[in-house]
Amino acid sequence: MRRAALFLSALLLLVIPIAAAEGVMRARSLSAQRLTPKLFDARWALPRLRVPARQRKAPARVDLLREMKSLATRKFPLQKGERGMWWTRTFGDVIRGLRQAKGNPKRRARMLDILRKRRPSVWKRVGAYLPQLVNDDRLYSASWDPDDDEDDDGLLLVEPFDRATADQAPWNALGGTSDVHQLATLIYADLEAIKAAENDFAAYMGQVGSDYEEVWGIRDSFVRGKDELGRPFTVVRMWFVTDLAFPYSSCSSDVRIRTTLDEDGHLCTDMYGRGDDFYWIGGQDVAIPIYASDGDFVASLVVRAYGFDIRSVPDGDGARTGVIRGSLGNTRLRAERHYRESGGVPRTLEGKIPTFVVRGVGPGPEHRDDD
Numbered sequence: 001m002r003r004a005a006l007f008l009s010a011l012l013l014l015v016i017p018i019a020a021a022e023g024v025m026r027a028r029s030l031s032a033q034r035l036t037p038k039l040f041d042a043r044w045a046l047p048r049l050r051v052p053a054r055q056r057k058a059p060a061r062v063d064l065l066r067e068m069k070s071l072a073t074r075k076f077p078l079q080k081g082e083r084g085m086w087w088t089r090t091f092g093d094v095i096r097g098l099r100q101a102k103g104n105p106k107r108r109a110r111m112l113d114i115l116r117k118r119r120p121s122v123w124k125r126v127g128a129y130l131p132q133l134v135n136d137d138r139l140y141s142a143s144w145d146p147d148d149d150e151d152d153d154g155l156l157l158v159e160p161f162d163r164a165t166a167d168q169a170p171w172n173a174l175g176g177t178s179d180v181h182q183l184a185t186l187i188y189a190d191l192e193a194i195k196a197a198e199n200d201f202a203a204y205m206g207q208v209g210s211d212y213e214e215v216w217g218i219r220d221s222f223v224r225g226k227d228e229l230g231r232p233f234t235v236v237r238m239w240f241v242t243d244l245a246f247p248y249s250s251c252s253s254d255v256r257i258r259t260t261l262d263e264d265g266h267l268c269t270d271m272y273g274r275g276d277d278f279y280w281i282g283g284q285d286v287a288i289p290i291y292a293s294d295g296d297f298v299a300s301l302v303v304r305a306y307g308f309d310i311r312s313v314p315d316g317d318g319a320r321t322g323v324i325r326g327s328l329g330n331t332r333l334r335a336e337r338h339y340r341e342s343g344g345v346p347r348t349l350e351g352k353i354p355t356f357v358v359r360g361v362g363p364g365p366e367h368r369d370d371d
Contacts (some may be wrong), residue, residue: 007317026358027223034228043170046284067129093293096296135154139154153329163180180305191349192355195259210325215360217237237254240253256274257271279309283305287300
């Protein structure tokens with residue numbers, strides 16, 4: 001079947017909708033209030049447990065978020081006889097060096113081969129992830145199709161984890177598939193550009209692979225404040241209807257999207273969807289800043305965990321991975337465009353939630369005649 005739903009970027013967390021979805025929505029301040037379940041029910045945020053112990057046995061499943069956080073700060077001191085390999089001193093240096101080969105796959109392949117041969121200890125640490133992250137020429141081409149998991153689109157997809165093994169409600173008692181897919185990509189943009197891309201719902205229907213029939217940010221749903229522990233947050237609600245392949249018609253959901261900071265000060269976007277058409281929808285994006293050894297900003301490494309299951313529709317893993325790849329890939333393309341248009345000078349990279357607006361605003365689901 002075709003992609004069942006391309007919701008969120010980011011988020012997950014992602015969407016010109018119909019004529020009603022227009023205009024700009026700015027956050028209302030809730031500085032004197034707590035983040036209540038009515039705004040965002042924290043029980044519905046994806047469990048933090050990524051790979052339970054009993055899943056770490058053969059076949060091993062990687063905790064992608066943990067792996068990417070570890071690589072982001074990894075240093076690789078040069079050894080005797082490794083002169084000329086200055087571009088491999090840190091993970092950030094490697095990414096920056098290979099970025100210079102954008103659009104030149106032969107040069108990139110030579111650099112990867114040099115890294116593998118001359119610094120085997122570094123390759124042992126990064127080789128499982130690096131080629132997929134830096135080989136991204138297809139993403140920028142007219143031939144990119146989110147349904148096709150190619151090795152040159154810059155979208156690193158690894159084995160899913162099982163939400164049910166977290167043993168916490170409601171995630172251990174839902175119907176449908178329990179797989180949560182894990183994906184990572186390098187977005188060459190700051191947090192302002194990423195949030196602008198995620199919340200530009202007016203752009204979603206024109207993105208690559210879109211099956212949306214309706215999508216917008218729900219009017220008056222965008223708030224900003226601090227929770228009971230004084231941590232900043234934003235919440236916005238998104239409504240979407242997406243087309244399904246014959247003999248099915250469409251499915252819809254009211255999605256809540258919360259942005260906070262995680263324990264490392266990285267921007268963390270959680271989302272979940274409610275509605276009768278789905279067993280469940282849930283996802284999380286974490287944006288990890290990547291720096292070179294000289295302190296220069298290189299990219300935001302976004303790690304996404306995302307899953308869903310539509311009731312009474314035989315949507316397999318191919319449909320689900322098409323959704324997650326399309327959502328994050330389109331967000332990356334929009335974010336990098338926003339960043340270039342802003343001048344390409346880094347603004348917020350970590351430690352705070354940037355100011356952003358929601359574009360493409362419409363009513364809530366109550367507008368539908370059949371509700």
